Amino acid sequence: MRQHPSLDVLAAQRAARRSPPDTMTAPAGDAGDANTSAQEDSRSSSSASSPVPADNEESDFFLGANDSQSSLGVPNLQDMQVSDDECLPPINRLPNEILISIFSKLNQSSDILHAMLTCKRWARNSVDILWHRPACTNWQKHSSICQTLGLEDPYFAYRHFIRRLNLAALADRVNDGSVMPLAACTRVERLTLTNCKGLTDSGLIALVKNSGHLLALDISNDDQITEASILAIAEHCRRLQGLNISNCTKISNESMIKLAESCRFIKRLKLNECRQLTDEAVRAFAEHCPNILEIDLHQCRLVGNDPVTSLLAKGRSLRELRLANCELVDDGAFLSLPPNKTYEHLRILDLTSCARLTDRAVEKIVDVAPRLRNIVLAKCRNITDASVFAISRLGKNLHYIHLGHCGHITDDAVKRLVQCCNRIRYIDLGCCVHLTDDSVTRLAALPKLKRIGLVKCANITDESVYALARANQRLRSRRDADGNVILGEHYPSSHSSLERVHLSYCTNLTLKSIIRLLNSCPRLTHLSLTGVQAFLREDLEAFCRDAPPEFTEHQRQVFCVFSGQGVLGLRRYLNNERDFAHLHDPLPGELRHRGAHAALPGPANGASVTVHVPVLTNDGGALDDGEPDVVDDDDGLEDGSEMAIDTQPLLGNNPVASLGVGGPASNTIPAPPPAPANPFSNTPAPPHAPVVPQQAQFHEDPMAFSQALPSPLGVSHQGADAMDMSPAGPSSGVASTAVGGNHSHQASRNRQASGARGVPAEAGPSTASIQALAPGPHGPLTPFGGGANASRNPSRSNGNNGPAGL
Structure with missing residues (x-):
């Protein structure tokens, strides 16, 4: 067996070969002695049993596992590897997936750009986010993007990163x-x-x-x-x-x-105003696209009953069906549905101006769609109380109902509706001329009511407005620290949930009731009083919105709508002017309850005015049921659909802020007050005044309006406030209004002084609508027409600071 030489021998041999020529002439005996001496030295440093190594100058790179051949041990390869991980900062050791997740949280495109310019690794992980949805908000950016996409040899393949183009x-x-x-x-x-x-x-x-x-x-x-x-x-x-x-x-x-x-x-289809399409086209989608969730056939006047029946019968998960102004649709579209079958997914049904529908169709709809949440029957003039009785079977599922221009509805129908459907948030009863104060008083007791439309309900008086103002004192169920309802224990709510009130052409209203409403509803952002004689005053014009440009001169003169900052300004003005001081006196018989008042700026000198209102008791729905809102599976938006409807936000992030309420504004409703002492020591409390138990106080967040729900009821956009007064001529659909911000005021409008004119009956037909919770459903859907805010992921939104390309 051949033996490998030791490292010492190899080193000596290499040194000899590198020696000058004169050293190579040494006598042979000397060379032999040197080699012998080197071998003896090597053997003396190793074990006695080590064999004589062979002469192989490459063997030092191929050391065997047996270290007995050399005085040097076998090197450990792991020890020989050099690692610089310990020298890198922690962020450079993050995996790419974590970096991408971090970059996706950046809201501004300029921040993503700065991350992209840090290093090549960060650029690779952030370029996709920056270019996911380039902002083509002006022509210069559009040109820059097109120029970058046209580069012959770009650093990144930008054209593969773009997912959305608007x-x-x-x-x-x-x-x-x-x-x-x-x-x-x-x-x-x-x-x-x-x-x-x-x-x-x-x-x-x-x-x-x-x-x-x-x-x-x-x-x-x-x-x-x-x-x-x-x-x-x-x-x-x-x-x-x-x-x-x-x-x-x-x-x-x-x-x-x-x-x-x-x-x-296909899941979502909008065919609005495609008047040339007939039953065959719509029926094809019902047969070949069973996964349709939403379909809008507004103004498809050639569509009849058959495709509507097919869409309902064959759709696996149809959630939203809009048939506004489909004049050929009648009871047969619903009476032809298969028996003993329900459509649990259907949530929104819009039948505006389907004038051929009767009570039989509505009863069938409620039977087959028991989980309907939004139903629009505006201008279905054959609808009577029987339809409302059927709708009341929807119970807590019903959130939005539009019955404008259903002139046969009476107080009995409203009474049944309030008793059975206590989660209504939106109700429009415009032009229901048979309604009286009794209906509005019952509606005011709805614990979650946000918007109410009473346009041209000529029978209502100040008593209805006072009822709406008292609504902020309804009792709420008390909850323990875990959020569970404590049975039998309640406290008065601190704030009204009302946000929009439409009272145009309710000519019996006075300033006193409206002042009470303004001071009792701090969340109020829209108040329409077009045609109300008490508000046709020059001093109030500064807080009023501009009339839509298509309005006639007469319509402009009686137009009176306050929204956004206009509501705040109107409230402050009416509270601080001396001329209105006498209107702040409490009404006779009202109790001064410490837990039921709101402090607002005084009438003349800025001192606070305490508005006292009685506390509502649990008589027919005034008591909050105490149950949290149940969000069904279909209420949320599916991944990838991005059908969120942009809603008009409340004023700022805090709807109670800057409303003139005494004390600093808070994002949470204050804790309920303790039971008040009886002001009459020898007189027992009246039976209608509830006793508030002195339990542990719990803060409860205000019931914020959900912006994720689809727009329920708006049907068309016809101007700033077309629901309050539309141009003369036949009505063309249910109009919707938009929540305004700080609108410019029309100081130069040609309006006469208060009392110098009356409100003629022919002031213009009302479309009897309230602004829906979002832009109308016939506007562009978010994925189909979304603007800069259409992205579900805020990281995908690009600002104006980032360049078109790197």
């Missing part, structure tokens, strides 16, 4: 040439081209050819789009889930049938 902000400048550079994007999922009237088939077809991942497309009001584009979408976008082609009047039935056959995953 050109709605540039609609007036968009044409076929301006969208051609965007055709290079291959992974667009949401494409919004709302109101791009200069876009034709050639530009749209170029965009969709490379968009096999497209999920949502909005081409509403693009009136040059024809069936050629629809056929291209059917061919290339088979994963499409949402389509908005509202007011695209050149699209044929045949192309829509082809689209339904190819795009079977």
Whole structure:
């Protein structure tokens, strides 16, 4: 067996070979002695049993496992590896997934840009977030984005990062040439081209050819789009889930049938004002797209009963059905439904101006859709109390109901509705001329009521307004530290939940009742009093909104709507002016209850005025049921749908702030007060005054209005406050109003002084609507027409500071 030489011998041999030539002439005997001496030295340093090593100069790199051959041990490879992990800061040791998660929390595109410029690794992990949805908010940014996409050798493949494109902000400048550079994007999922009237088939077809991942497309009001584009979408976008082609009047039935056959995953479909579409097109979607969640057929006047029945009967999870102004729909659309079958998913049903419907259809609807949450029957003039009795069977499921212009409804129907459906948040009874103060008093007892419409209910008086003002004293159930309801223990609520009140053309109202309403409802953000004689005053014009431009001169003169900062200004003015001081006196017979008052700025000198109101007792629904709102599975938005409707927010983040309430504003409702001492020591408390037990005090957050719920009831947008007064002529649909901010005031309006004129009966037909909780359902849906705030993930929203490309 060949032996390996030791390291010492090898070193000596190498040194000899590197010696100068004169050292190589030593006598042979000397060389032999040197080698012998070296070998003896080597053997003397190793064990006696070690064999003589062989002469192999490469063996020092291939040491065997047996370290007896050398005085040096076998090196440990792990010890020989050099690691710089301990020298890196902790953030550089984070995995890419954690970095991406951190970057996705950044709200501003400028912050993402700064992260991207830190190092190459951060750039790779943040570029996708920055380019996920480029902000095409002005033409300069659009040009920069197109220029970056046209680079021959970009550092990143930007065209693969773009998932959403929204050109709605540039609609007036968009044409076929301006969208051609965007055709290079291959992974667009949401494409919004709302109101791009200069876009034709050639530009749209170029965009969709490379968009096999497209999920949502909005081409509403693009009136040059024809069936050629629809056929291209059917061919290339088979994963499409949402389509908005509202007011695209050149699209044929045949192309829509082809689209339904190819795009079977469609969930949301808006066909508003496509008057050329007939039953065949709608029926094709009912047959081939069983997963439809929402469909809007507003103003599809050629659609009849058959497609409506098919949509309900064949849809697996239809949640929202809007048939406003479908004049051919009658009772047969619902009476033809299969017996003994219910549609548990249906939540929203809009039947505005389906004038052929009767009570039989409404009874059938309630039977087959027991979990309806929003129902709109505005201008269904054949509806009577029988329909309301049927609707009352919905119980706590009912949140929003619109019965405007249903002139046969009486107080008996409202009484039943309040008794059975105590979770109503929105109710419109405009032009229900038979209603009296009794109905409004009962409605005021609804514990969650936010918005009420009583336009042209001429029989109501100040007593109704006082009832609404007293609503903030309803009893609420007390809860323990774990949130469980303590049975039998209640306390008066601190604030009213009312946000919007519409009282236009209620001519019997006075200033005194409205002042009481303003001071008792700190959350109030909208108050309409058009045509109310007491408010046709020049000194109140400064707080009033501007009338819509389409209004006539007479309509402008009687227009009186306060919203946003106008409500705050009106409240302060009425409380501080001496002329109105006598209107703050408490009404006769009202109890001075420490737990039922609100301190507001005084009438003249800024001193606080205490508004005393009696506490409501539990008589027919005035007591809060104490149960938290149940959010059903269908109330939330599905992943990827992004159908959140943008709602008008309350004033700032704190709806109670800056309202003139004494003491600092708080985000939480104050703790309930202890039981008050009886002011009459020898007189027992009256039987209607509840005793508030002195239990442990618990803070309860104010019931904030949910912004995730879909828009329930708005049907059309006809101006700033078309519901209060629409232009003369036949009504064209239920109008909705928008919550205004700090609106400019029309100081120069040509209005005469109060009392110088009357309010004629022909002031204009009311559309009897209240603003829905969100922009109307016939506006652009968020994924189809979303603006800068349409993203569910705030990290996807790009600000104005980041460049188009790196």
